[in-house]
Amino acid sequence: MALTEKENYMRVVNGEMPEWVPRMGFKSPDHPMAVGFAGPMGFGGEQIKDADGNVIGFKDSWGVEYVSTKETSNAALPVPNQFILDDITKWRDVIKAPEIPDIDYAEKARKDYEMLDRTQTAVGSGSSGYFLNLVNYMGFTEGLCAMVEEPDEVMALFEYLHEYYTKINVLVRDHYRPDVFNLGDDVAAAGGLFVSPETYRKLIKPFAQADAKPFVDAGIPAGMHCCGKCDEIVPDWVEMGVRIWNPAQIMNNLLEHKETYKGVLALAGCFDSHGPANWPHAPEELVRQAVRDTIDTYAPGGGFVFYGSSYGDLDDPDTENKARWITEEYDTYGRNFYK
Numbered sequence: 001m002a003l004t005e006k007e008n009y010m011r012v013v014n015g016e017m018p019e020w021v022p023r024m025g026f027k028s029p030d031h032p033m034a035v036g037f038a039g040p041m042g043f044g045g046e047q048i049k050d051a052d053g054n055v056i057g058f059k060d061s062w063g064v065e066y067v068s069t070k071e072t073s074n075a076a077l078p079v080p081n082q083f084i085l086d087d088i089t090k091w092r093d094v095i096k097a098p099e100i101p102d103i104d105y106a107e108k109a110r111k112d113y114e115m116l117d118r119t120q121t122a123v124g125s126g127s128s129g130y131f132l133n134l135v136n137y138m139g140f141t142e143g144l145c146a147m148v149e150e151p152d153e154v155m156a157l158f159e160y161l162h163e164y165y166t167k168i169n170v171l172v173r174d175h176y177r178p179d180v181f182n183l184g185d186d187v188a189a190a191g192g193l194f195v196s197p198e199t200y201r202k203l204i205k206p207f208a209q210a211d212a213k214p215f216v217d218a219g220i221p222a223g224m225h226c227c228g229k230c231d232e233i234v235p236d237w238v239e240m241g242v243r244i245w246n247p248a249q250i251m252n253n254l255l256e257h258k259e260t261y262k263g264v265l266a267l268a269g270c271f272d273s274h275g276p277a278n279w280p281h282a283p284e285e286l287v288r289q290a291v292r293d294t295i296d297t298y299a300p301g302g303g304f305v306f307y308g309s310s311y312g313d314l315d316d317p318d319t320e321n322k323a324r325w326i327t328e329e330y331d332t333y334g335r336n337f338y339k
Contacts (some may be wrong), residue, residue: 006122006179009034009305013122013180013221013243015263017302021334024246024268024307028331034305036121053259061098064136070313078136087136088146088153095137095157097178105175112176124223125178127165127211129185130158131194139225140194147195147203154203156304162207167215173214180223181215183208183237188228190251190274194327197232203234209240216241223268233256234265244268247307250275258303270298271308277326278311280318287322291329299337307336 027033057067066076133264135143221243247269277290310322
């Protein structure tokens with residue numbers, strides 16, 4: 001019997017050899033998505049609209065406003081210089097956990113899954129990163145200063161957030177039963193970590209690990225989303241029970257990690273999202289060759305999920321063309337690679 005997209009993807013997560021290179025995040029015309037996302041991450045958010053009624057961003061459950069741009073493929077970032085917390089010692093006056101509604105979560109999960117075929121698509125449900133919460137509240141400068149100057153207050157804030165997220169995570173685990181529980185915290189940029197490994201292990205890791213534990217103990221593997229160069233803390237993730245890392249960007253020692261954690265930690269990504277294949281008006285053959293090069297480098301022996309696309313204005317034909325070429329090359333090359 002032929003494997004489903006989900007089964008093939010979960011083989012990689014579980015350290016087994018897939019029949020073809022799975023793809024994360026995007027679907028092809030003839031194949032459903034291998035990975036989808038579902039489950040409540042927070043409550044109380046609202047859309048932000050312009051004068052014409054167009055949605056231009058949103059306000060999250062903590063009160064942070066985000067704005068989208070065409071240049072980032074409609075990804076949302078906090079509104080610049082509009083922070084809700086300017087003094088970490090005053091966080092108790094500002095940061096208020098939203099109320100979790102008293103509803104039938106089994107029924108909510110059933111409705112949320114109506115558009116998703118769980119026999120074909122693996123479900124990943126995520127948590128909100130503690131570092132990102134802090135800098136979204138305060139901005140990078142004040143948030144990083146708080147971690148150095150007032151670590152006890154930062155820990156107290158993270159404990160408060162953890163208590164709230166634990167309540168949500170229990171609902172997700174018991175009613176949504178995801179196939180992978182995704183931790184997510186962008187604690188790095190292309191040049192390295194925003195904080196030292198020691199600070200990460202002291203202030204951030206304990207809460208991420210505590211978030212993952214109920215899922216890992218229930219047999220649900222953890223994933224990690226972290227952009228940038230984060231080689232130094234990859235061993236910490238493995239210790240937490242993380243089995244797959246995305247987007248695993250190329251400024252890291254990816255082949256070294258692939259060999260060190262063979263059968264334990266899979267890499268999802270490895271596509272040079274900032275390279276020539278994503279530059280404006282990149283020629284078709286260059287884009288297609290970038291897909292083949294990525295698969296040739298990281299797919300041998302398994303432990304790899306292709307995760308790449310074109311980024312930019314989604315209404316721009318150039319962005320659309322590059323995305324189509326990537327998908328077509330993945331379909332013809334990646335899905336036949338192990339044959």
